[in-house]
Structures are given as C-alpha cells and as structure tokens.
Amino acid sequence: AQSVTQLGSHVSVSEGALVLLRCNYSSSVPPYLFWYVQYPNQGLQLLLKYTSAATLVKGINGFEAEFKKSETSFHLTKPSAHMSDAAEYFCAVSEYGNQFYFGTGTSLTVIP
C-alpha cells in the first residue's frame, strides 16, 4: 500500500536559513514522488517531481529534493529561505501514476 508521512506539521526558519521539510514514503514498487506547495486560498502548485531518473531533483523557486531508496525518503530542501516561501507543502506518492496519495502537509513559517 502507498502512503506518505510528513514529519513536522509546522516548521519555522529564519529568513536566509536552510529549509528542510521531511517526507517518507511507503510503496511496493518504485514510486513516483512529488512535492506541491499551496498558498492560502489557492490550488496546489507542483514544485518538483521524481520519476525514476536522477535521484537529485531540482524544482522551481530554488527547491530541490533527493530520492533515497534505502531510507524511503524524499526530503525537500532550499539553501536560503525567503519570506515568499511561507506556505503549506505537501509530499505525494504514486505507484503507477494513477492514484496519488498525499501527506498531511507541513506549514512553513519564515521569520524575518
């Protein structure tokens, strides 16, 4: 069965500090993995995706994520947080590209 666990429902970082949002997945086959961002009163926007190519994936707005099969993880990072990064972040997994399972989300606060 597919599932996603996002550790830490709330993360606070100072502006300019490293952002690290954690995602662990469960899948019986090599998965497709995604990170989405959701700003208040808006739909989800794709940040980046892993589809069995390079394990280090670069996305929009300076975010990147590394697929680690041995750790079943797909953590999202950004070297330097910006105030505009404050939002809700969701990790998602799909085994065959049909059903997608989302984590419960991590709310990122950026402190000036």
Next chain:
Amino acid sequence: DTGVSQDPRHKITKRGQNVTFRCDPISEHNRLYWYRQTLGQGPEFLTYFQNEAQLEKSRLLSDRFSAERPKGSFSTLEIQRTEQGDSAMYLCASSLVAGVSYEQYFGPGTRLTVT
C-alpha cells in the same frame, strides 16, 4: 492555457440538499482527478478519469458521490443528500499522461459548507 478552473468557488448548502460542482481542465489534458481536502489534511483521492472513462474510485467514496466526464472535457461531481461531514474543499486536477510525466495541475477548489 488558462489553467484548471472550478465552479463555484464557494457553496453553502443545507443538509440533505444535492450539490454539483464543475471542473474545466486544461484543454489538451486527458486525465482528470477529483480530491477532497479537509482542514489540516492533504488532498484525499476520490476518483479519476482518462478521457471520458472513469478508471478508479476510492473505496472511501460514498454512493452519494458521483462524477462524470461525458465528452472527455469538463467534469462534474455531484453529492446527493449532503451531510455535515461532506464539508470540505473539493479539488480538481488534470494531467497529460505522456511517457513518465504525471504532473497534475490543480484548480483553485470549491469550498463546500453544509449547514
């Protein structure tokens, strides 16, 4: 490309009433998904279409819920005899399945409040 649109954006209804939501996907996209999102949770898969065929439905989806995509373009989601537990944000997403690309593009959602 105007993105995925959903109508209405907000719906308030009384318990027991039927409601219908519409989703217009990105025009060339062949897949369309419906999700439900409640406060503090991630989107929960409800169902998806490939063109006009409904390929999968969540086992959690009540018989009161029905979705259609009659011509493989827009889709409707109907909830019959609404209950207070149906209050949520209903999200629609579309994608163009090609190779290994499964990027979903989400609409702004329809917020349903059942009183």
